[in-house]
Amino acid sequence: MTFSPELEAKFARLVTHYPPGRERAALIPMLLFAQDEVGAITPEVVQEISRRLKVSPLEIEEVVSYYSMLHKEPRGRYHFQVCTNISCMLLGGAELFEYLKEKLGIDNHGVTPDGLFSLEEVECIGACSWAPALQVNYDYHHWVTRERLDRLIEDLRKVS
Amino acid sequence: MLYNEPHPLEVRVLTRRFGLPNSQSIDTYLATDGYVGFRKALEMPPERIIEEVKISNLRGRGGAGFPAGLKWSFVPRESPKPKYVVVNADEGEPGTCKDRVLMENDPHQLLEGMLIAARAVGAETGYIYIRGEYRYIIEILDRAIEEAYARGYLGRNILGTGMNFDVYTHTGAGSYECGEESALLESLEGKRGQPRIRPPFPAVSGAFGCPTVLNNVETFCAVPAILRDGGAAFAALGTPRNGGTRLFALSGHVNRPGVYELPMGFNLLRMIEEVGGGIRGGRKLKAVIPGGTSCPILKAEECDVAMDFDSVAKAGSMLGSGGVIVMDETTDMVKVAVRVMRFYQHESCGWCVPCREGTIWLRKILERLDAGRGQPSDIDLVAEISRNMLGRTFCPLGDAAAMPTISYVQKFREEFEARLPKKVAVETPLVVV
Ligand SMILES: Cc1cc2nc3c(=O)[nH]c(=O)nc-3n(C[C@H](O)[C@H](O)[C@H](O)COP(=O)(O)O)c2cc1C
Ligand code: FES
Numbered sequence: 046m047t048f049s050p051e052l053e054a055k056f057a058r059l060v061t062h063y064p065p066g067r068e069r070a071a072l073i074p075m076l077l078f079a080q081d082e083v084g085a086i087t088p089e090v091v092q093e094i095s096r097r098l099k100v101s102p103l104e105i106e107e108v109v110s111y112y113s114m115l116h117k118e119p120r121g122r123y124h125f126q127v128c129t130n131i132s133c134m135l136l137g138g139a140e141l142f143e144y145l146k147e148k149l150g151i152d153n154h155g156v157t158p159d160g161l162f163s164l165e166e167v168e169c170i171g172a173c174s175w176a177p178a179l180q181v182n183y184d185y186h187h188w189v190t191r192e193r194l195d196r197l198i199e200d201l202r203k204v205s
Numbered sequence: 206m207l208y209n210e211p212h213p214l215e216v217r218v219l220t221r222r223f224g225l226p227n228s229q230s231i232d233t234y235l236a237t238d239g240y241v242g243f244r245k246a247l248e249m250p251p252e253r254i255i256e257e258v259k260i261s262n263l264r265g266r267g268g269a270g271f272p273a274g275l276k277w278s279f280v281p282r283e284s285p286k287p288k289y290v291v292v293n294a295d296e297g298e299p300g301t302c303k304d305r306v307l308m309e310n311d312p313h314q315l316l317e318g319m320l321i322a323a324r325a326v327g328a329e330t331g332y333i334y335i336r337g338e339y340r341y342i343i344e345i346l347d348r349a350i351e352e353a354y355a356r357g358y359l360g361r362n363i364l365g366t367g368m369n370f371d372v373y374t375h376t377g378a379g380s381y382e383c384g385e386e387s388a389l390l391e392s393l394e395g396k397r398g399q400p401r402i403r404p405p406f407p408a409v410s411g412a413f414g415c416p417t418v419l420n421n422v423e424t425f426c427a428v429p430a431i432l433r434d435g436g437a438a439f440a441a442l443g444t445p446r447n448g449g450t451r452l453f454a455l456s457g458h459v460n461r462p463g464v465y466e467l468p469m470g471f472n473l474l475r476m477i478e479e480v481g482g483g484i485r486g487g488r489k490l491k492a493v494i495p496g497g498t499s500c501p502i503l504k505a506e507e508c509d510v511a512m513d514f515d516s517v518a519k520a521g522s523m524l525g526s527g528g529v530i531v532m533d534e535t536t537d538m539v540k541v542a543v544r545v546m547r548f549y550q551h552e553s554c555g556w557c558v559p560c561r562e563g564t565i566w567l568r569k570i571l572e573r574l575d576a577g578r579g580q581p582s583d584i585d586l587v588a589e590i591s592r593n594m595l596g597r598t599f600c601p602l603g604d605a606a607a608m609p610t611i612s613y614v615q616k617f618r619e620e621f622e623a624r625l626p627k628k629v630a631v632e633t634p635l636v637v638v
Contacts, residue, residue, distance in 0.1 A: 062332075062373040062375070063413075064287070064330075064413055067394065067413055069394065069395040069396075070375075070393060070394050070395045070413075071395065072395035073376065073377065073378050073392060073395055074375060074376045076378065077337055077376055077378045098395075100395070107397060108395070108396065108397055111380065111397040111398060111554075112337075112377070112378035112379045112380055112398075113378075113379035113380065114337045114338070114378040114379030115378050115379070126338075129544070130299040130498075130544065130548060131299050131300060131457075131494070131498055131530055131541065131544060131545060131548075132299065132300050132456035132457055132462075132528075132530055134540075134541075134544055135456075135457045135458060135530070135532060135536065136457070136458075168297075168299065168381065168548055168551065168552065169297065169298070169299035169300070169301070169548075170338050171296050171297075171301065171302040171304075171305045171336070171338065171339065172302055172305075173299070173300050173301065173302045173454055173456040173462075173528060173530075174208070174209060174302050174454045174455060174456045174462045174463050174464050175208045175209065175302075175462070175463075176456060176462070180338060183338070183340040183341060185341075187208060
């Protein structure tokens with residue numbers, strides 16, 4: 046399979062960051078960056094990275110299953126990650142998560158039929174002092190309220 | 206970007222450039238004493254650098270509070286192996302969001318801290334292991350690294366001194382356990398984040414089996430000021446054996462949650478009242494987790510405590526990662542205990558049995574207590590399972606799950622008891638012959 050020239054350049058740099066013979070160290074960054082471009086850790090991605098790093102597909106599967114950000118199934122174009130951990134919970138994070146489930150009509154790890162939105166309950170994302178917080182893909186949203194969620198979803202629907 | 210207003214009671218050493226225009230750029234950094242500490246370090250023998258860090262009483266900001274200078278002194282400089290500097294930017298402890306603002310607002314301060322450490326132990330390569338969710342910060346750091354190369358602060362023959370040092374960012378991909386130092390090193394090598402048996406400690410055998418200095422972001426960020434102004438000046442900001450300031454991430458039921466830089470030893474009640482603006486809605490304080498969810502909870506009456514490692518330990522908890530989680534009188538402690546255990550159960554790597562099984566059982570029992578389906582013996586069972594985990598796990602994640610849980614059931618036992626189902630009279634079944 047082929048990656049974009051930008052990703053190829055990134056990969057080429059990445060493997061030089063580690064001591065000779067230790068190129069496997071690039072595995073997790075490569076998986077995450079490839080996933081960002083392809084949309085999921087597909088069997089083709091595993092094969093390709095296996096070939097490049099000389100790590101067996103089985104060993105890659107082992108790694109993929111460990112890390113919560115790596116996933117084999119595609120997600121929505123906008124992946125909502127709602128923190129319900131302690132600081133967010135104290136300020137309504139769990140209720141926001143329930144609200145989103147209802148609003149989007151999907152469960153935890155679900156994807157809307159149009160492929161636009163997906164939802165995940167996540168652990169602390171490092172925004173505790175500005176809680177409740179969530180991430181849409183990699184973008185942070187702080188002090189989230191139902192109204193702000195409504196507006197955000199409306200805006201995202203409009204741009205797509 | 207700053208997400209909360211600074212507070213006048215703050216003592217801004219590590220955050221001194223926050224809010225300056227282009228605080229991320231090397232020009233701003235250089236115009237405000239940037240890389241001055243490193244330039245000084247270049248003129249000092251390595252032992253003197255470590256001595257200065259020891260004098261500063263800087264203790265690790267990642268959670269355990271181990272003296273940084275002492276840790277650096279364990280690195281065998283004479284070893285023929287390459288040495289590494291590794292930054293722990295995994296920031297996964299619930300309640301903690303301070304490393305994020307340090308990297309976002311002043312990335313060069315972190316790079317300078319790494320350079321000084323590299324100089325002290327003779328390292329030529331550094332990695333910043335950063336949690337995958339912090340993607341935009343990786344971009345900020347990569348830009349700062351590029352600037353530092355362009356100006357001769359990184360790379361070959363740094364500032365004409367013959368010193369070499371390369372720095373790379375390295376992304377994680379979602380795992381709390383990868384913040385544990387030995388699991389982090391496994392992850393850095395492209396593996397599952399399972400902890401390593403210790404000893405040997407990373408100082409002797411760390412990244413790629415080589416001697417490694419591994420510290421938290423904030424620990425490294427304190428080092429430039431220590432070299433610039435002297436270790437004694439930094440030490441004087443704090444309390445005995447607890448040098449300097451630290452960033453507290455105040456969260457929960459306060460009027461002004463935020464990340465604030467305060468001297469070590471700052472009183473917790475005062476932090477809540479004056480810096481945090483008191484409890485929301487004029488309610489009463491019920492309890493505080495003083496340093497992230499791995500720390501035992503303090504009841505309101507235990508909160509008149511100086512926030513340094515030793516004082517908080519004396520009060521029966523830990524200063525931890527500086528995540529101060531404030532709860533008002535309406536807080537349901539059973540729900541808190543359940544949510545915290547769900548976290549540890551989810552994040553337990555499964556490598557060792559007491560942690561894997563212990564967290565699963567604790568979660569199940571706590572959930573059934575919360576749902577009103579518990580048995581009277583469950584409360585003691587929670588405490589007993591937790592106690593049996595203590596000290597019996599491969600890495601401290603098991604302790605981090607067990608210690609706070611013991612504190613919840615001990616200190617708020619009546620709330621757990623109130624959740625027990627009322628005794629219902631069992632009807633005698635009709636015997637149908
Ligand atoms: C389960 C677990 C998670 C941890 N997560 C972090 C973390 O996210 N960031 C961090 O700096 N230290 C974390 N630590 C502490 C590290 O193991 C290590 O002590 C620390 O990074 C050393 O740096 P310091 O001495 O500067 O604090 C964690 C420890 C455990 C047991
Ligand atoms: S607890 Fe939600 S961001 Fe930390």
